[in-house]
Amino acid sequence: MELRHLRYFAVLADELHFGRAAERLAISQPPLSVAIRQLEDSVGARLFERNSKQVRLTPAGQALRASARKLLRQAEEAALEAREVAAGSAGRLRIGFVGAMLYRGLPQALAAFQASHPAVRISLAELNSAEQITDLLHDRLDLGFMHTARLPAELSARLLLSEPFVACLPADHALARKRRVAPATLREEAFVLFSRAASPDYHERILAICAQAGFLPEVRHEVRHWLAVVSMVAQGLGVALVPQAMQRCGLQGAVFRSLQGVTALSEAYAVWRPGPHNVLVDGLLHAVRQARPAEAVGAGLRGGAGQRHDSLQ
Structure with a gap:
């Protein structure tokens, strides 16, 4: 059974006249x-009674008419959805993000x-x-x-922004009165x-800042979200080095x-798995x-492992 057969059947069921x-x-x-004979062979039942004077639906044809129209509507809707997805006006985006992106312009x-x-469903x-x-490697995220x-070599990245680290201190800390902190x-x-x-890169980068200053920090608390870092500092449980966005x-x-x-x-990166062109991903990156916040500086393209430079142009 082909959609062409159902389309011919639906029109004949409306007209009940082969010529029209x-x-x-x-x-x-x-x-x-x-086409009608092929459809009847596929269904295994006669769909029309026809003679020299008239054409009319059999009970089997009457039963098929409603289902045929429903299937044709679904086919039209599926084709329309595919065109809209290809054009970037519909579809679905599955997005992962680290918490700091909430303060780097992602919500806006x-x-x-x-x-x-x-x-578009996000x-x-x-x-x-x-x-x-x-999740990107297992196709559970689009971006x-x-x-x-x-x-990994299977992924590509775009550098979105770079910003300084800053010292995060309790408000009543002695160093809070200074404009800059060594x-x-x-x-x-x-x-x-x-x-x-949670993030080996950030962990090592902060330790490296401290090492450059001649000491290894006494790490009293480790957490998995930047907001938790700031929250613990606000409660007087320690100090931290955090991205300026916080x-x-x-x-x-x-x-x-x-x-x-x-x-x-x-640094903040957008990361995706290269494949068929996805205009939705491209549009969201734009x-x-x-x-992105005005204070952020720097932007460019970086490939994954092996320094590939795949873009979404």
């Missing part, structure tokens, strides 16, 4: 008759994208970088926003640190100060670039 049905279908009568980008693509999952990489560019002055402090398991989290009790003599940058 053939005219509507823009074909001659013989191909229409052949999603709102702008959704306003211009109301038929699902979000807050995941650390390692979890996102796994990830993460901290690392150390990726990392060495934090030597005796208890640190709240981003978990190595200044926008609005938690009372924590203050942020520039770091003196530190060149290390916090929205993120437009919405």
Whole structure:
């Protein structure tokens, strides 16, 4: 049974006249008759009673008519959805993100994208970088926003922004009165640190900042989310080095100060698995670039392992 057979059947069921049905279908009568016989053979029942004077539906034909129309509508809707997805006006985006992206313009980008693509369904999952990489490799995500560019060869990345690290201090801390903080002055402090398991890159980068200042931090607490880092600092449980974006989290009790003599940058990447062109991913990346905070600097392309430079152009 082919959709062509069902379409011919539906028109003939409406017209109950081979000549008029053939005219509507823009074909001659013989191909229409052949198609109806093929459909009847496929169904295993006669669908029309026909003689020299009239054509009418059999009970089997009457039963098939409603189902045929439903199937044809579904086929039309499926074709329309495919065209809309190809054009980027419909479809689904599965997005993973690290918590810091909430303060780097991602919510604003999603709102702008959704306003211009109301038929696109977006699902979000807050995941650390390692979890996102796994889900991208297993086709459970279409796009990830993460901290690392150390990726398997199957993935590609775009550097979205780079920003400084800043010192995060309890509001009543003695150093909170200063405009800039030298990392060495934090030597005796208890640190709240981003978990190595959640993001090895950030964990190692923060340790490297401290090592450059001549000390290894006393890591009192390890957590998996930047908001948890700031929250613990706000409650007086230690100090931390965090991406500048976390200044926008609005938690009372924590203050942020520039770091003196530190060149290390916090980076955010968009990561995807190369494959068929996905205009939705491309459109969302454009929205993120437009919405990124003014303080962020730097943008470019980086491939995954092996330094591939796959873009979504």
